[in-house]
Amino acid sequence: GAPMVGRLAIIGIGLIGSSIARAARQHGLASSIAIADASPAAMAEASRLGLGDSCGTDAAEAAADADLVILCVPVGAMGQVGAAIAGALKPGAIVSDVGSVKGSVVAQLGPHLPEGVHLVPAHPVAGTENSGPGAGFASLFHNRWCIITPPEGADPQAVETLRAFWAGMGANVETMSPERHDLVLAVTSHLPHLIAYNIVGTAADLEQVTRSEVIKFSAGGFRDFTRIAASDPTMWRDIFLNNKDAVLEMIGRFNEDLAALARAIRWGDGDALFELFTRTRAIRRGIIDSGQETAEADFGRRHDDDATA
Amino acid sequence: GAPMVGRLAIIGIGLIGSSIARAARQHGLASSIAIADASPAAMAEASRLGLGDSCGTDAAEAAADADLVILCVPVGAMGQVGAAIAGALKPGAIVSDVGSVKGSVVAQLGPHLPEGVHLVPAHPVAGTENSGPGAGFASLFHNRWCIITPPEGADPQAVETLRAFWAGMGANVETMSPERHDLVLAVTSHLPHLIAYNIVGTAADLEQVTRSEVIKFSAGGFRDFTRIAASDPTMWRDIFLNNKDAVLEMIGRFNEDLAALARAIRWGDGDALFELFTRTRAIRRGIIDSGQETAEADFGRRHDDDATA
Numbered sequence: 001g002a003p004m005v006g007r008l009a010i011i012g013i014g015l016i017g018s019s020i021a022r023a024a025r026q027h028g029l030a031s032s033i034a035i036a037d038a039s040p041a042a043m044a045e046a047s048r049l050g051l052g053d054s055c056g057t058d059a060a061e062a063a064a065d066a067d068l069v070i071l072c073v074p075v076g077a078m079g080q081v082g083a084a085i086a087g088a089l090k091p092g093a094i095v096s097d098v099g100s101v102k103g104s105v106v107a108q109l110g111p112h113l114p115e116g117v118h119l120v121p122a123h124p125v126a127g128t129e130n131s132g133p134g135a136g137f138a139s140l141f142h143n144r145w146c147i148i149t150p151p152e153g154a155d156p157q158a159v160e161t162l163r164a165f166w167a168g169m170g171a172n173v174e175t176m177s178p179e180r181h182d183l184v185l186a187v188t189s190h191l192p193h194l195i196a197y198n199i200v201g202t203a204a205d206l207e208q209v210t211r212s213e214v215i216k217f218s219a220g221g222f223r224d225f226t227r228i229a230a231s232d233p234t235m236w237r238d239i240f241l242n243n244k245d246a247v248l249e250m251i252g253r254f255n256e257d258l259a260a261l262a263r264a265i266r267w268g269d270g271d272a273l274f275e276l277f278t279r280t281r282a283i284r285r286g287i288i289d290s291g292q293e294t295a296e297a298d299f300g301r302r303h304d305d306d307a308t309a
Numbered sequence: 310g311a312p313m314v315g316r317l318a319i320i321g322i323g324l325i326g327s328s329i330a331r332a333a334r335q336h337g338l339a340s341s342i343a344i345a346d347a348s349p350a351a352m353a354e355a356s357r358l359g360l361g362d363s364c365g366t367d368a369a370e371a372a373a374d375a376d377l378v379i380l381c382v383p384v385g386a387m388g389q390v391g392a393a394i395a396g397a398l399k400p401g402a403i404v405s406d407v408g409s410v411k412g413s414v415v416a417q418l419g420p421h422l423p424e425g426v427h428l429v430p431a432h433p434v435a436g437t438e439n440s441g442p443g444a445g446f447a448s449l450f451h452n453r454w455c456i457i458t459p460p461e462g463a464d465p466q467a468v469e470t471l472r473a474f475w476a477g478m479g480a481n482v483e484t485m486s487p488e489r490h491d492l493v494l495a496v497t498s499h500l501p502h503l504i505a506y507n508i509v510g511t512a513a514d515l516e517q518v519t520r521s522e523v524i525k526f527s528a529g530g531f532r533d534f535t536r537i538a539a540s541d542p543t544m545w546r547d548i549f550l551n552n553k554d555a556v557l558e559m560i561g562r563f564n565e566d567l568a569a570l571a572r573a574i575r576w577g578d579g580d581a582l583f584e585l586f587t588r589t590r591a592i593r594r595g596i597i598d599s600g601q602e603t604a605e606a607d608f609g610r611r612h613d614d615d616a617t618a
């Protein structure tokens with residue numbers, strides 16, 4: 001049959017944008033794909049990889065005449081891109097994004113969009129620690145969740161089109177409010193990243209233990225944190241600045257719990273430690289049972305057959 | 310040639326003990342292997358798997374006449390096992406262990422061992438989140454570090470035998486004092502585990518976000534912490550109770566840094582966030598360059614050709 005959408009515009013052709021381009025092409029979801037990215041280097045790589053039918057640095061040009069425009073830029077750049085494309089959007093166009101924070105994106109984009117254009121934000125909960133057009137691959141969203149956060153009063157047909165588009169790329173689609181999204185992701189993504197960045201920073205700054213000792217003996221657990229803490233600095237700066245309240249609330253909870261844990265260690269309360277360490281296993285089992293992870297042990301040297309474009 | 314050691318006794322046949330049994334057998338490092346474990350279930354599984362020449366629940370019986378005895382029990386059980394085997398040890402025997410804390414193990418074992426028996430503690434910095442005789446495999450120590458922590462005045466020949474034994478299983482051997490070991494591992498292993506247990510506990514206890522939401526959207530980073538927080542509760546309770554001072558010191562550092570990070574988020578100091586998030590990448594690169602990890606992206610669904618016994 002005919003593709004689900006006509007002209008698809010992707011603004012920002014990094015890990016997520018290029019994965020959408022590949023998946024949309026592979027599954028025949030759009031009749032044409034226009035790409036724009038502010039970075040000439042990214043643009044050149046996207047051209048070389050043949051990710052779209054047209055490639056340029058002008059977002060408005062890519063968005064002109066598009067049926068679906070997906071903003072795949074850092075959360076802090078959404079408002080700027082919204083302002084740049086607003087005048088070029090055709091009536092009935094759907095504007096979406098993939099930002100990791102949703103309340104702020106709605107607030108940034110909403111004021112720019114003309115009457116008759118449908119804003120339907122989304123967030124695919126899938127990614128790797130790598131960036132750029134070369135890092136993407138078509139199966140990134142397979143069996144992963146994509147959360148759609150339609151603002152109040154959103155057009156049901158536009159929401160359905162976006163849902164079908166993400167389902168077409170293999171994602172499981174869930175709908176929730178932007179506020180709920182930001183609270184849930186503060187726990188499942190933003191706090192873990194902050195903690196990982198923090199512990200790697202702490203280790204790097206110690207004067208009693210050298211950096212080469214930290215590197216050498218990292219296999220004891222630290223190594224896994226460094227992978228998360230190697231994620232893109234711009235992306236994560238923007239996430240924390242744009243989900244401040246929920247993140248600070250989660251830091252508060254984390255701190256209370258850590259204080260209790262430190263007290264248990266100080267006073268030799270082995271039962272309290274054992275109880276917590278047993279309870280945390282149930283969550284792991286839930287994640288494995290839900291198919292979001294395998295139970296296989298991790299030895300720090302991986303092979304992955306998903307890693308194909 | 311003749312095996313490196315004659316009779317090898319392994320007390321505690323869990324993940325680490327059974328990996329040593331398999332590796333020693335595969336590389337012909339001992340002329341015979343005697344196994345003891347307090348758990349009849351573990352003992353039965355070890356027998357069924359054919360991990361040793363003899364299997365029983367009596368540690369003294371396994372240690373009798375042994376040239377090298379390796380204690381592979383939780384850190385909190387070392388003193389008790391030392392007391393149990395002391396009377397059975399022959400003169401010139403080497404007593405070692407694999408405990409994740411070293412100062413406490415030296416303190417627990419030292420007083421029990423008779424004159425003429427050599428205490429040479431060690432810690433292989435390798436493992437998985439799984440436990441028990443079935444979880445071990447012969448290549449677990451391949452290209453991993455094993456830290457030997459000889460007490461002051463240790464017999465050089467005994468130290469050399471233990472070094473050669475670990476090198477024979479494919480490990481890279483490093484020597485340091487028990488105190489330094491406990492400080493370095495507090496950063497590279499103990500603090501990361503504590504933080505992982507803590508964040509998973511925090512997430513499990515939230516009243517605003519349900520446990521099923523946490524599980525469902527765990528792919529955003531949280532998932533990786535749950536793997537670490539699924540490690541054995543007894544083992545980790547014992548580690549924290551026996552490396553209290555270094556762990557509490559590291560928690561203090563971590564807290565100071567997290568407070569600064571929270572302040573940067575609260576006041577919108579994007580430059581401070583960006584600076585930290587950039588700095589942490591250097592450590593990651595160091596780990597990859599050192600061969601302790603691959604640069605491949607992690608998609609949460611792994612395959613590993615190391616996972617063979």
Ligand SMILES: NC(=O)c1ccc[n+]([C@@H]2O[C@H](COP(=O)([O-])OP(=O)(O)OC[C@H]3O[C@@H](n4cnc5c(N)ncnc54)[C@H](OP(=O)(O)O)[C@@H]3O)[C@@H](O)[C@H]2O)c1
Nearest residue numbers: 012014015016038039042072073074075099100127131132
């Ligand atoms: N990575 C993940 O794991 C993940 C997962 C889910 C959602 N997300 C979200 O997806 C979005 C993109 O992330 P990503 O990982 O794909 O990032 P990325 O690989 O760094 O790609 C972002 C691209 O957007 C370009 N860009 C930045 N500002 C722009 C602007 N004003 N106009 C046009 N292009 C601009 C960047 O160019 P420069 O390099 O010149 O800045 C870069 O090429 C972010 O909002 C992020 O929160 C990421």
Ligand SMILES: NC(=O)c1ccc[n+]([C@@H]2O[C@H](COP(=O)([O-])OP(=O)(O)OC[C@H]3O[C@@H](n4cnc5c(N)ncnc54)[C@H](OP(=O)(O)O)[C@@H]3O)[C@@H](O)[C@H]2O)c1
Nearest residue numbers: 321323324325347348351381382383384408409436440441
């Ligand atoms: N797992 C890792 O990643 C790792 C890495 C490096 C070092 N280590 C260290 O290695 C040691 C063993 O860890 P593991 O992961 O191999 O543990 P494990 O799989 O749980 O095995 C420990 C075994 O020792 C037995 N045991 C407990 N107390 C005993 C006693 N008093 N006498 C005889 N046997 C006893 C246990 O029986 P029960 O089940 O009945 O208690 C269990 O079968 C610990 O000191 C740990 O700190 C572990």
